[in-house]
Amino acid sequence: MRLSRRGLLRAGLAGSAATALGGLASGCAVPTGSTGRDMVLWYWSGGLSDTVVKNAKARYGGSVDLRPIQIGGQYRSKLITTITGQAHVPDIAGLKGEDMAAYLPNADQFIDLRTLGAEKYRSQYLPWKWDQGVADDGTMVGFPIDCGPVAHFYQYDVFRKAGLPYEPDDVSEGLGTWEAFFAAGEQLGRRVPGAKLLTDVNGVFENVVQQGAQRYVDKDRHFIGDQEHVRRAWALAVEAKKRGLVSDLVSGTPDQLSAIQDGKLPSQLNASWASFDIKNGVPKTKGRWRVAQMPVRPANNGGSFLSITKACREPEKAFEIITWILDAANQAQGYVDAGLFPSTPASYGLKQMREPDPFFGGQVTTDVFGPAAQKIVVAYNSPFDVALGTPIKDEIKNVGVLGKDPKKAWSDAMSKCRRIAKHLGVSY
C-alpha cells in the first residue's frame, strides 16, 4: 500500500475536523469546575468506597449533580496544578495523609470547615486524626476519611514451625518489645532456613519514628532529625541488619512477593490497608495469615481527608455530602469495599467490621486494628519533613541494602540534612 499525498491530505483533514468537532462536543459536555448545580468530587482509585459514592450521588441527586471523578497518576501534582491555574478546581477534593503537610500551610485555598459547623462532629472521630486535618492557625482543612493503624502481620504455620508464639494474643504479648521481636526473628532464621523476619530495615526505622509524636522538623521550623527519637529508630534498624533479620529484597517486587508466598518472609509490620495488598499480591497465602499488635505501641501509616476548595459555590451542600459519606456506617462500608480503616470508632462495633476474615484464618482483624487506631499519638507533620527525612531514610536504606557502614551513613545523612536545612531556611 502506498500512501498518496492527496489521500493522506484527505485523511488528515477528516481527522482534524473530527477532532475539532469532538473537542467542541466534549467542551460542552465537560462542566468546568462548579457551575451552580454541579459538584465535582476528586479522589483516587480506592480512596473512597465506590458504593458509598454511588449512593451519595443518588441521595443528593435532587439538589446537586455530584460528579465523582477518579484521578489517576500523580494526584497531588494534578490538584496543585488546577488550584494554581485557578481553573477546573474540584469542589470537593480528597487529600492524601502524607500530603497534608504540604496543604496545611496553604489553608487559604480551602474553606475552613469550622465555619460550616464541623465542630459538632468532632466527638465521633479519632482525636489525633481530627487534629491532623487542622492547620497551625486553627483552620480546619481536611475532614477525616480513614486511618492506617500499623500492626504485625504474620504467617501462623511458619511461626508455629519456628517454635514462636503463634496465636494472635500470644504474639502481641510475647513479641511486645523490640528486643523480643528481634530475638524471635533470630529464632525464625535458625529454625526455618532462609526465612527473614522483615523485608528491609526501613520497615523498622520508619515504624519506630511513626510510633512517636515527632518527625524531622518541628513547629518552629527547627531540624529535629538528629534527636533521640530518630537516633533510636536508626539504632534499632541497624541492629535488625546486624542480627541478620532483614532480607535483601525490595518491597513490592516480584521477588518479594514470591518470598512471601513461599513463607520465606512470613512477617511484616504494616498498616491495615496492607491486608488488601496482600490479598491481591499473594492470593495463594489465603488462610495462612494472622494479625497481632506491633511491638511497643501502634504507629500510623497513611489515611486521608476530604476538603472543600475555595472554588466551591455551595459549601454548605458540599459539607453535608462529606459528613454523610464519612459517617460511621459509610466508613464501615469503606472498610469492606476498599480496606479504608474507619476514623470513626463507632464503626468498629458494626456488623460489617465484625465478620471473621477467612484470609486471616477466620480472625476478626478489627479486634487488633480498632484498639491500635485509638492508641495512636498526634504527630506534627512539617512541610519540610519530606525534604529532611529523605536523606536519613536513603542512608538507612544504604545500610540495609548496600551494606554501607552505619557510622558513615549517619554522618553522611546529617551533613546532607545540614545543607538542605540551610537551603530551605530550617534552623539546624
Place this chain on the structure above:
Amino acid sequence: MASIKGSRRRGLALHVPLVVGTLISAFPFYWAVIMSTHSSSEIFSYPPKLLPGTHFLENVRNLFHAIDFFGSMWNSLLVAVSVTFLVLLFDSLAAFVFAKFEFPGKGVLFGLLMVIFMVPAQLSVIPQFVVMAKIGWIGSMTALIVPAAANAFGIFWMRQYMKTAIHDELLDASRLDGANFLRQYWHVALPVVRPGLAFLGIFTFMGQWNDFAWPLISLTNPDNVTLQVALSQLNGTHGTTDYGIVMTGALLALVPLLIVFAIGAKQIIGDLSKGAVRG
C-alpha cells in the same frame, strides 16, 4: 562448487547473528504475552513461567471492566492522527526551506530551533496549564493537538533527509518551468521524501500514542481521556499493581501502533534507500 559453499557460509555468518538479534528483539514481547495470560500470583512464582497461561480472557474482562478501553482508544486515535498529519505538513514545509533555500536569519533561526529541541519538556507543566485554562482548552483534545502540531525533532530529521534526497537539478528545472514555492514543495519535494515522511509519521504517531505526562494533567474529565491515562488508572492505590491486567492493557494498546507501523513500514523499508541523511 567452492564459490557456492563460500556464499552459503557467508549467508550463514550473516543470518545467524541476525536471527539472534531478532530473537532478542522479540523476547520481551513474548514475555509480555506470558504476563498477560497469567494471573498476578502465577507471574511471581518460581521457576518463571515460560509458556502462555489461560488467564488472558479473564484479564481482558477485568481490564474492560476497570476502564473505558475503546472510548479512550478513540480519543488517542483522534489526537495521534491529527497531530501526525499536522506534524508531517508543518515539519516538512519548514525542513524543505531549511534544507534547500537561503534567506536572511536562517542560521540564527535554525540554531534557535535546535536550542528549543534541548529544553527539557517537563520544564513547566503549571504555566502551560495556565495558558490552556485561559483559552479554555483544558479538558479537550485540542490542548493535546495544537501544541504538538510542529516539533523540532521532525524538522531536524526532515532537513537532514531532504538535503540529499532532493536533487538541486530537479528544483532548478522546476523553477525554470515557472513552478512557485508551493508547487515545488508539492510536486518536487514531497514525492521523493515519502520514506522520510513515513518514518517521521510513525514516530510522531507513536509518541502521541504513548504520551502521558501532559494528557494526565490537562484532561480533567475521566470519561474523556487518552488510552495511556486510562491505563495509568490501573495502578493500585498503595503501589500494588495487578501486572496481568496492566500487561494485557499494554499489549492491546499496541495493536493500533502495529497497524500504523505495518502501513508506514512498507514505505520506509521499500524506499528509504532513495534518500539519505546528510549533515
Place this chain on the structure above:
Amino acid sequence: MAVVEQSPPVVAHRPAPTGPRKGWRKYWHLYAAISPFYLIFLAFGLFPVGFSLYLSFHRWDGLGSMEWAGLSQYQYLLGDSDFWASIGNTVIIWALATFPMILLAMVTAVMLNSAVRFKSVYRIAYFLPSVTSVVAVAIVFGSIFSTNSGVVNAVLHGLGIDQVAWLNTPWGIKVTIAALMTWQWTGYNAIIFLAGLQTVPGELYEAARMDGAGPVQTFFKITLPLLRPTLLFVLVVSTVTGLQSFSEPQVLLQTSSNDSTFAGGPGHSGQTMVLYFFQQTFDNNDFGYGAAVAWGIFLVVVLFSIINWRLVQRRGD
C-alpha cells in the same frame, strides 16, 4: 549557533540582490513556511520557559506566595552533590546504552544491507521495540531482571554463574536501564543507518574490492566516512533524548508505597537528572529549586550536544 551550519549551503537559490526591505518581500513565503513551529513555540512554549526562569529566582511551594530568592537556588545547585550524582548516573547510563547501541546498529545495518533474504522480516523485527511504550517495556524488563523469578538470572544459573541482584545494586540498576534502552533503540538507529548506507554508490565498494580491501578495511575507509552525517543525527538525537530519560528508571525502580517513585532505587543509583528534577519539584514541593535544576539539565544537554557535534563534524564534510 555557529556549530549548526558548518558545511557550505548546498544550493544558493536566488542570491539576495538588494537591501533588507526588498528581502522581506522576496522571502516572505519562506518565513511563512517555517512559521508554524515558531508560532506554536511563542504561544505555548515561551511563557512556560520564561515562567520557569522567573521561578528559578524564587522560592515557591506550588500553592502559596512566591518569595524572591535571588541567585541562591543556583548557588545551592552548584554545591548540590545529589544533583552532580544524578548527572553522573545519567551520563553513565547514557554511555552504557548509546555506544553499544550505535555500534550494534551499524553492524546490523551493514548486515541488513548485504543480506538478501528475509530482509523485511528482519527490519520489522528490529523496528518493533522502538514503537512500544516505555512503561510497558519497563514492567517487562523488571520481570525479566528479577533476582529470583527473572529469566536473565535463570539463564545465568543454567550457565553456572551466580545470581545478580540486578535491581538492587548500583551497577546492576544502571546496566539494566541501559539494556532496556539499547533493546528499544538499536533497531530504530539501524534503520536510519541503513538509509545512509544505501546512498553509498555500489561502484565505491566495487573499486575497494578491486584494490583488494577486506570487509573491515572497506567499512573504515568507505562506509564510515560516508555515514558521518547519519551518525551526527543519531548521536545528537540520542544525546538529547538519552540525557533526559526518566520513565525507564522510574517504572523499573518504583516499588513500595513508602518510597518516592523518583528516588531511582537503592543509593539513588538509577536517579537520572530529570528524576531528580521531579523529586525536588513534586516530592519536596520545591518548585523554585526544581526550576533551577531544570535549567541545569538544559545546560548539560546543550554542552553534550555541542561536544558530540564537534567530535563527529570535526574532520570536515
